[in-house]
Amino acid sequence: MNWCIDVAVQTPAHSALGDVLSYKSPVAVAPGALVRVPLGRREVLGVAWAVRSAGEDPGSEIELKPIAGVLDALPPLGDGWRDLVAFAARYYQRSLGEIALAALPPQLRDLSAVQLARRLKRQAPAACVGGEPAAAVVALTAEQTEALARFEAEPGPFLLFGSTGSGKTEVYLRSVATLLAREPAAQALVMVPEINLTPQLEARFKARFGADAVVSLHSGMTNPQRLASWLAAHGGAARIVLGTRMAVFASMPALRLIVVDEEHDPSYKQQEGARYSARDLAVWRGRREGAKVILGSATPSLESWHRSRPAEGEDAGGSYRRLAMPSRVGAGALPAVRLVDMNLQPPKTVLSGALLDAIGQRIARGEQSMVFLNRRGYAPVLACGDCGWKSECPHCSAFRVFHKIDRTLRCHHCGFTERVPRACPACGNPDIAPVGRGTERLEEHLGELFAPVRRPDGSAVRIARIDADSTRKQGALESQLAAVHAGEVDVLVGTQMIAKGHDFRRITLVSAINPDGALFSSDFRAPERLFGLLMQSAGRAGRDAAYLTAQQSSAEMWIQTHHPQHPLFAALLRHDYAAFAQGELSERAAAGMPPFAxxxxxxxxxxxxxxxxxxxxxxxxxxxxxxxxxxxxxxxxxxxxxxxxxxxxxxxxxxxxxxxxxxxxxxxxxxxxxxxxxxxxxxxxxxxxxxxxxxxxx
Incomplete structure (x- = not known):
């Protein structure tokens, strides 16, 4: 008897071929099984979506191509996983095969049934996760204890609204530990917005649960590494999966808990291909698979904040449960926010005298400072003062950024790169100059300003830069972060890569140099992103209360702005996210914008x-x-x-x-x-x- 198999394959975008293609098979294939099928002149990987006898097929008079093989060494992908893929394809208006195949590790597409069977033999057996090591147990605060008690007692989903340094990661660790103690075969998915936040979280989870129980899934891994992690999750060997947005599609048959850390971060929204939101899919997946979901943030997205609103009057409230942790662990205080009115500074001032003095005092005490500027490169534009030529990209309606370190003009949109010309290409003027400032130029400027200053041991001041350019090489980010944690850096300059998630213990001063651009953006979400970024940046300062006490110091966040009276800064001065959110939501409700539309x-x-x-x-x-x-x-x-x-x-x-x-x-x-x-x-x-x-x- 022949069977008709509907298979999801990665068909070309906009091919209008439909969600599945039909093939014939002499044997029944389980839905969710991985199969190899002919497509045009190629043989491709697909997922069996539906199986029926050939007689039931409405198009049975059409001669179907036979499937080429079944990867039967691998257990079929579960109903929950297929439902998630089908929902994502339907909601985000993409083809089923595009979502399904993008969710699988790339190397899986090239393996034959024999090669896959060989790989599976090498896979480690399921890790046995015992209790927590005694050394790892830390005392919980009253707020953490209450949040965990409510998490256990209520259905969720939960919004863990905890200030920076309030111990949200410990709540994640405890909730995973409680789950695994109750259900030894259960699995947990923990998501972070960016690859650079994965290593430190991975270290904490492995220290708590053992290296064999934890795997990572993100695009920074090699294809063999991704395949090994995916197979461990799919087979149940990995109890805990840590990953970026792509991990929301990890096949985890015993999934019981999903954590989305820094849930407000725009990085959870895919910007190429299928433009899905991993945070929203995590909530949907939790509901479908009966897994509890925690969304954690000090500055939640306004959508999540609105959905977690308590009942009030005729308003029945949101569908999320809000767990509040407003206090820092260890009696640490949130940094004092100081605004510097740049209208009162001399023209073209980059760093005010008061800010430079504050950084100098930190250096003299052996403390660390962080300077945040969300623009990489040396200068955003190279320009000629005589004829007005600017370093426009010939292929984009944007300027190429000047990178002094390798003397190039580089377009950050299409990648077009050229050497810096010796003279103006338009008029021949040799005096072409950088306009504006990026992290590379700021690093150089700080080096010049603090060249005469000495550290407590008499050595020169050390300034480091962390951005997409300085961390391009393999392992560069890890080594630079290790230097900061070891106290080998006095002033850290960087983009938003350093502004969130990192637990820097010796940073006592954070400064934002030029945040005004987002205040008057045409994008209605720009103020929300700016407030979150500044509050997250402030959260890098003063995270270790004992260190501040020993240093007899205090934590500060300095913001240089031309608009100190803006209501966004008024809320930031008080660390009052709730007031900021209320103001923004009122404006959006009046304008009929998300989350009200x-x-x-x-x-x-x-x-x-x-x-x-x-x-x-x-x-x-x-x-x-x-x-x-x-x-x-x-x-x-x-x-x-x-x-x-x-x-x-x-x-x-x-x-x-x-x-x-x-x-x-x-x-x-x-x-x-x-x-x-x-x-x-x-x-x-x-x-x-x-x-x-x-x-x-x-």
Missing amino acids: FQALLRADARTQEAAQAFLNAASAAAEALPGADRVTRYPAVPLTIQRVANVERAQMLIESGSRAALQKLLAGWQPLLHGLRRQPEGKGVIRWLVDVDPQAI
Whole structure:
């Protein structure tokens, strides 16, 4: 008897081939099994999605291709995993195969059944996790104890609203330990927003639960490492999986707990391909699989804050439970915030005299300072004072950034790099100069300013920079962080890479140099991101109360701004996230913006801006005929802020509705129309289009 197998394969984007392709098999294949199937001239990996006898197949008169093989050494992917993939594909408007195959380790696609069986023989057996080592047990605060008690007693999901240094990681560790003590075969997923936060968390979990019980999953690993971690999670050998956003799709048959640390971070939203939110999928997965979910942050996203609101009057409250931990561990105080009014400083002042004096005092006492500037490179622009030439990228509507360390002009959008010209390419003036300031130039400037200063032992001041450029080499980030933790760095300069998650014990002063740009951005989420970034940055200071007492010092956060009266800074001075959130949510409710409305973006990339906008406007007109279109607002097409990247023009259209269901219904009905438009005159010149549901940047 022949069987008809529906297989999810990674079909080309916008191929309109549908979610699954059908193949025939002489034997029944379990749903969720990995299979190898012919696709065009290639043989590709796929996931068996549905199985039925050939007689039940409505298209049985069509001759189907046979599957090439089954990777039967591997247990099938579970119902929960397939439901998660199907939901993500449906909600984020992507094909089933695209999501399913992207969720699997790349090396799995190239292994034959024999090679996979050989790999599985080498896999370690399931780790046996015992109780916590006695040395690892630390005393809990009253707030931590209450949060854990409520976590055990209530269903969740939970928003762990804990100030920086309040001990959120210890709550994660204890909740995992309690779970594993109760269910020895259970699994826990712990997610962080960025790769650079993984090593220190991994060290803490391995110290507590043993190295064999913990694996990592992130894009910084080699393909063999990713495959080994995935197999350990899928087979149940790994009790705890630590990872970035991609780990939300890890196959974990006994998943009982999901932790999303720094849940507010925009990095949880994928920005290429399938634009899913790992945080939102974690909540959905927890509900589907009966796993408890903890979202942790000192500055929660306004969506999570709103969903965790307590019941009040006629408002029944949100669906999340809010666990508050406002105090720092060890009686440590949050840093005092000081605003420096740059309007009172001489023109072109980079670092105010008062801030330099404060950093100098820290150096003299052997303490560390952190200077935060969210712009890498030496200078954002190189310019000619005579003719007005600027270092524009020939392929993008953006400037190339000057990197002094290797004398290059580099576009951070398309990657186009050239050597710095000896003279102005337009007029020949040899005096071309950097305009503005990045972390590389700030590092150099601080080195010049503190060159005469000496540390307590008489040695020269040591300044280090951590950003995407300085950490490019393998192991560079780990060695630089180790130097900071060892006290070998006096002043740490960096981008947002250093602003969140790190537990620096000797930093007593943090400063933000130029944060004003986000105050008046066209993106309504910019103030929320800025407040979170500044509050997270402040949280790096004074984390060790005993160290501050021994040094007879205090923790401070300095912010240099031209707008000291802005309400965002008023809330920051008091470390009052709740007041900031209330103000922002009131404005969003009045304007009908998320979380009180639901949004999507339709983006088009084309050879010309006219072609991109024509496609979007034609798509908007076509949507008029769809059921429920009157409940969804479609705004006119506009260029992106950076409208040209790598010689491709980009435009977007905002779609908004007060009903998530109405928006989803329109998007689903729109898909075939968009595919059809590509073949119409309106689609001429369009390279690709995509739908971004719940966009994080507009």
